[in-house]
Amino acid sequence: MKTKQILVLGSNFGGATAALELQRKLKGLAKVTVLSPNPNFTFIPSMIWVPFGRRKLSDISFPIRPLMEKKGIQFIQDNALQVNPEKNEVVTEKNGTLAYDYLIVSTGIQMDFNVVENLHPENGMIENIVIPKYGERAYKRFQELKQNPGPVVVGATQGASCMGAAYEYLFNMDKELRRQKIRDKVDLVWFTPEPYLGHFGIGGITGGQSMLEAFMKMYNIKWYTNASVAKIEKEQITLKDGTVLPYKMSMIMPPFIGTEAMKHSPQLVDEKGFVVCNEGYQHINYKNVYGVGLAVEVLAPFKCVVPFGVPKTGFPTEVSAKIAVKNIVNEVKGTGSFEKRSWGKIPAVCVMDAGHKEVIIFGDHLFRPRKFAVMIPNIFNDWTKLLIEKYFLFKFKRGLAMLP
Ligand SMILES: Cc1cc2nc3c(=O)[nH]c(=O)nc-3n(C[C@H](O)[C@H](O)[C@H](O)COP(=O)(O)OP(=O)(O)OC[C@H]3O[C@@H](n4cnc5c(N)ncnc54)[C@H](O)[C@@H]3O)c2cc1C
Numbered sequence: 001m002k003t004k005q006i007l008v009l010g011s012n013f014g015g016a017t018a019a020l021e022l023q024r025k026l027k028g029l030a031k032v033t034v035l036s037p038n039p040n041f042t043f044i045p046s047m048i049w050v051p052f053g054r055r056k057l058s059d060i061s062f063p064i065r066p067l068m069e070k071k072g073i074q075f076i077q078d079n080a081l082q083v084n085p086e087k088n089e090v091v092t093e094k095n096g097t098l099a100y101d102y103l104i105v106s107t108g109i110q111m112d113f114n115v116v117e118n119l120h121p122e123n124g125m126i127e128n129i130v131i132p133k134y135g136e137r138a139y140k141r142f143q144e145l146k147q148n149p150g151p152v153v154v155g156a157t158q159g160a161s162c163m164g165a166a167y168e169y170l171f172n173m174d175k176e177l178r179r180q181k182i183r184d185k186v187d188l189v190w191f192t193p194e195p196y197l198g199h200f201g202i203g204g205i206t207g208g209q210s211m212l213e214a215f216m217k218m219y220n221i222k223w224y225t226n227a228s229v230a231k232i233e234k235e236q237i238t239l240k241d242g243t244v245l246p247y248k249m250s251m252i253m254p255p256f257i258g259t260e261a262m263k264h265s266p267q268l269v270d271e272k273g274f275v276v277c278n279e280g281y282q283h284i285n286y287k288n289v290y291g292v293g294l295a296v297e298v299l300a301p302f303k304c305v306v307p308f309g310v311p312k313t314g315f316p317t318e319v320s321a322k323i324a325v326k327n328i329v330n331e332v333k334g335t336g337s338f339e340k341r342s343w344g345k346i347p348a349v350c351v352m353d354a355g356h357k358e359v360i361i362f363g364d365h366l367f368r369p370r371k372f373a374v375m376i377p378n379i380f381n382d383w384t385k386l387l388i389e390k391y392f393l394f395k396f397k398r399g400l401a402m403l404p
Pocket of ligand 1: 012015106351
């Protein structure tokens with residue numbers, strides 16, 4: 001049998017999981033190559049701690065090439081510019097054109113800063129915690145706030161989908177302000193496109209709304225739901241209903257869209273640049289192309305007054321990568337089986353850091369209808385989130401992607 005060329009775009013949660021599992025399951029049958037501009041694996045969920053100095057980027061990142069090469073996977077540090085699925089080729093920035101028999105797209109997202117003017121952190125008004133270098137910038141801004149306290153506004157724009165991380169940042173902001181003994185000098189405000197607190201883009205979880213409202217009251221945080229941003233100015237945010245929110249420091253989560261490379265691959269993506277796949281994470285038209293994690297189109301199963309999207313968290317990212325791998329392995333080995341599980345039917349497994357507390361979320365499905373879903377508060381500390389960080393860094397550093 002001819003060795004199959006399998007190309008994986010991206011090397012974080014989805015890409016690393018896919019490449020390691022392909023190599024383990026298809027040793028001798030496939031040559032696995034990973035293409036990614038980022039030389040490091042970064043445990044993104046801990047980015048919420050970088051702006052407060054609880055973590056440095058170096059604590060939550062490690063070089064990915066040595067691991068890949070140790071496992072027999074080729075690693076090319078470069079950017080994909082475009083996929084040409086008719087020719088089974090990927091155009092790269094520095095390495096010309098790479099051919100593939102199978103392609104896994106795991107390029108994550110870029111942020112749509114155009115949703116409101118001045119949202120981009122480079123404009124110097126609003127902070128961001130998604131991109132590591134901006135997380136470090138937010139840390140510097142927080143040091144300034146400590147010297148000269150004033151109102152803090154945290155929120156998510158219309159069309160956003162990663163509200164969970166913004167909630168975590170908000171609660172950690174409260175915790176740090178209290179630790180610095182300046183909480184009484186800071187008015188803390190939260191706004192969200194969700195119709196109620198704790199919808200999270202998954203239709204909420206029983207008890208979640210009242211739990212989050214209790215946290216907000218306990219921490220003295222004022223909140224606005226069904227919010228959309230009309231204008232961002234220096235030290236002032238105006239919502240579309242006319243509410244004016246003054247700020248000295250603000251972090252606002254923008255909407256996510258597909259990466260430039262995927263936007264330049266129109267045969268594969270929807271209008272937002274997300275790869276359009278079936279329930280086996282296989283492209284609907286190009287059967288040798290798969291999409292996993294943040295790069296995949298997941299349609300929201302709800303309609304709300306203000307539009308917003310579905311969160312694509314780490315657990316379903318890994319599940320989608322493992323399903324894509326199984327389907328490629330099945331085809332290469334000719335088993336004739338094809339595994340399917342839609343995004344919404346993947347179990348909900350997540351921990352939300354709530355500052356001095358945390359909430360553990362479990363459900364049989366991410367989206368309703370569900371047989372069960374629970375939110376278990378840990379009112380003493382955020383140990384579960386810490387343990388998860390340690391576990392995932394241990395697992396990925398050793399290439400143990402077969403573990404849950
Ligand atoms: C602040 C924050 C907090 C979060 N907290 C949690 C949490 O607590 N729990 C949880 O489960 N999830 C959380 N998430 C979500 C989680 O981080 C994602 O689910 C996960 O990172 C998705 O993995 P991915 O591989 O699909 O994308 P990413 O992790 O974004 O990786 C994308 C990869 O693609 C590469 N790439 C980009 N462009 C190209 C290109 N042109 N060519 C080749 N490669 C490219 C990048 O270098 C990177 O290696 C959080 C997200 C954020 C932003």
